[in-house]
Amino acid sequence: MPNAIVYAVPLFILLLVVEMLWGAWRHKQTFALSDTLSSISLGLSGQVVNLFVRVLNFGVYVLAYQYLALFELDTSQWWVWAIGLIGYDFCYYWHHRMGHEVNLLWASHVVHHSSEEYNYATAMRQTSTGFLSNWVFYWPLALIGIPPTVFVIAGAVVLGYQFWVHTRHVGSLGWFDRWFCSPSNHRVHHGQNAYCVDRNYAGVLMIWDRMFGTFAEERPESEEPIIYGIHGQLKTFDPLRANFHKYGDLYADFRLADNWKDRIKVWFARPGWRPAAAERLDPKKPYDIAEFRIYRPRISTATSIYCVLQMLLLMVLGLGLLAFAAQMPLTWKLLGAAWVLATVWIMGRTLENRPGHARWQWLWLFSLSVPALIVHQHWGLPPTWAALLALPLLGVLAFALLRAVRQLQPVEA
Structure with missing residues (x-):
């Protein structure tokens, strides 16, 4: 339930x-x-x-x-x-x-x-x-x-x-x-x-x-x-x-x-x-x-848009984890939880314009394979289907991230 x-x-x-x-x-x-x-x-x-x-x-x-x-x-x-x-x-x-x-x-x-x-x-x-x-x-x-x-x-x-x-x-x-x-x-x-x-x-x-x-x-x-x-x-x-x-x-x-x-x-x-x-x-x-x-802290418009998109995806995947965690083996549940916590940490760095946050965001894009793997293991969705469904999303996020990196602004407390 x-x-x-x-x-x-x-x-x-x-x-x-x-x-x-x-x-x-x-x-x-x-x-x-x-x-x-x-x-x-x-x-x-x-x-x-x-x-x-x-x-x-x-x-x-x-x-x-x-x-x-x-x-x-x-x-x-x-x-x-x-x-x-x-x-x-x-x-x-x-x-x-x-x-x-x-x-x-x-x-x-x-x-x-x-x-x-x-x-x-x-x-x-x-x-x-x-x-x-x-x-x-x-x-x-x-x-x-x-x-x-x-x-x-x-x-x-x-x-x-x-x-x-x-x-x-x-x-x-x-x-x-x-x-x-x-x-x-x-x-x-x-x-x-x-x-x-x-x-x-x-x-x-x-x-x-x-x-x-x-x-x-x-x-x-x-x-x-x-x-x-x-x-x-x-x-x-x-x-x-x-x-x-x-x-x-x-x-x-x-x-x-x-x-x-x-x-x-x-x-x-x-x-x-x-x-x-x-x-x-x-x-x-x-x-x-x-x-x-x-x-x-001041962040660019592109960075703001990127973080909103990231949060929307995180909410969908995070709520999915909460909804079906009781049916998951402990290992997959721990992996999903670690991914959510890592994502909010990376987002926090981005919202502050912390040095090196762009590198963390690129790593995060690759980390989307974690929820894809969990979905594959839990529901049997073929990896090729997951990849095809994820490509448009990855393209949008990567484009938004590139725009955000190009418009970096200094932090103002």
Whole structure:
């Protein structure tokens, strides 16, 4: 049975295009091409990684349900579903909040906040390392007897709901903002302004933020426009660096710490805390939001067109991998995943105009033999047919790449 995300992604992309067209019509565009492609790349990367680790989160829940459940709840009762949805939303609040208040968890969640735009592409920007800690926060639902089916569907509802709130085109919704997570409330959450930091964690119900003192109301744009992104800009479209740069920073401080108390604390302290020895040996310049300049390297029109074509192909092949991975042998699944991750890494270099990216792109054209081989092995499509079908596509991509190489421009941060 195909992965459920295969059905959701086309809808997300459709909504993304609608938002883009709406912004163009209103002369208030909230998309930047490089950032959008980067966000989609990170979302696809996360889903590919989940092919191999999703069983961890669900498996832990099932084990907790089988051996720790205090009650047996019947899925035919409506109130079981109601408790499951509200309970999942409550657990999500604390999961999300700890993702901002604990260094190790922030190192994973920071990916979602690293975009300096705010739109439906930002909603797709997800971490690839969340599996390391996600399972910690939901087992209490198993303890009270919420069946795994209810747990899975409640999670899909709570997470799916949050897609639509990632937009700047929906203003205040009055009473709705008071009780539910809304675009206005969630814009605050993604801001790096002082009043926005560590606020509005709710997935669906804002009552949790109001109960636990983390709610903040959006201020008028004319008074204080929200600046999106993170303190200490990422300044890269490299998906590997986006996913692991905070882990690297924490490990560096761990090594610089001069006592074991600080070496342990560095992983569990609030983001921003550093051991005294690390501050002394490797001082960091204090972040000043007034110095913020959006990261948008300049690339040629030809390069932009090439990367869009590359992303369209990647989406088709990537979704194909997600849809049929359950039917594939592990070897072919690993090969397909490696190809997707290598592709988004190469695209990231191209979007930054990194030195030597053209050579990587030529290698990538040859690497299209990998998905062709997987298709041949899995469905028995004759190699000659695959080659004939691929030739027009390769010709278009090669032509676009040649044009892009001839129009190289220097990077501007």
